[in-house]
Amino acid sequence: MLKKLIRESFFNPALHFIPVFVFLFAEEASGLGAAWMMSLPAAVVAGAYIRILYRPIIHWYILSLGFYFLITLTSTVLSQQFPTGILQPVYTEITMLTVLMVLFFIRKHIQVWVTSVTTKKLSMMNNLSEMIRFTQLLILLTAMYVLLYVVVSGYDFEQQAQAIRFLHQLFIVGLFLLGMYQTVRVFAIRNQLMKEEWWPIVNQHGKEIGSIHYHNSLWIERQKFTHPVVRVIVMEGNKILLHQNTY
Structure with missing residues (x-):
């Protein structure tokens, strides 16, 4: 359960x-x-x-x-409308850059929206931070x-x-290396988190609804979490009674 939550978070x-x-x-x-014939199946497979x-x-x-369709459709339309423009070879890159910059500038609003629509079961803040x-x-x-x-396009030279x-x-090549770097980074963070201590979060009925790092649970004052505990009561004759509860 914890491994799954860390992987998704x-x-x-x-x-x-x-x-x-x-x-x-x-x-x-x-x-x-x-590009269309290869990217559409890639989207389905992913x-x-x-x-x-x-x-x-x-x-x-x-x-x-x-956003993928927004970028690629815009690039396709630009290529059809302005097929001989000096920027024609980089229509897709310019469109992607524009979309990403707009999203980056409104990232605070996106963070507020993501926080409002997600639950404790899956923390999207780590994902959002990595995405940014x-x-x-x-x-x-x-x-x-x-x-x-x-x-380079502004100068006319032989090569x-x-x-x-x-x-x-x-x-x-830069895109490929960036993707590989991000993949290695994510796996390294996951492995590190698996070595740390995480406490499950339960609701008032004792159902697990998420997890949190023990340090955050102890020191975040503005929000308190309920965790499962086991109370041990020693009885006579070396018998014990185990009673699961929450606090």
Whole structure:
């Protein structure tokens, strides 16, 4: 139970971006048509994986799919309306950067909303913090790529096409490394948390509704939690009576 809660409370935010990342990879290699053909199955596979192993997260993944469609559809429309624009090769990156920056600037409102719609059974604050952190890194990486692309495209030189191709390949490698780094980080945090002491939280009927680190339970004054305990009463003749209760 505890392992499951820790796994769900420290979900890898990179999984939310798999459809967009696949779209970017395929678009560079084979164009928009291939990008759609590869990213849609990737979205389904990622959703099935999350549904099986991280069931409470599936609603948040579906929400992230909305942003995936927003980014990719906007990029597709821009490519059709302005097929010869200087920014055409980076329409997807610019759209993704815009969406992520908007979400980042309203992150406090998102935090309030997430807190109001989640329960103690699944703490989304850790997931949200990791998502914000991952988004910051992704914004930085994407902004650097778009800026360098604009600079290189603004100068006419013999090796311009090769330089632009190299920049995009470097960006793709950066996305892959960022995803791998985040995955390693999440697994390391989970392993560390498994070594710490966690207390289950129960309601007034004794049903377990979540868990909390023992230090937080003892020192958070603004909110008190109820935990299961076992009272031991020594009887005559070396007999004992065990009575489960809560406090």
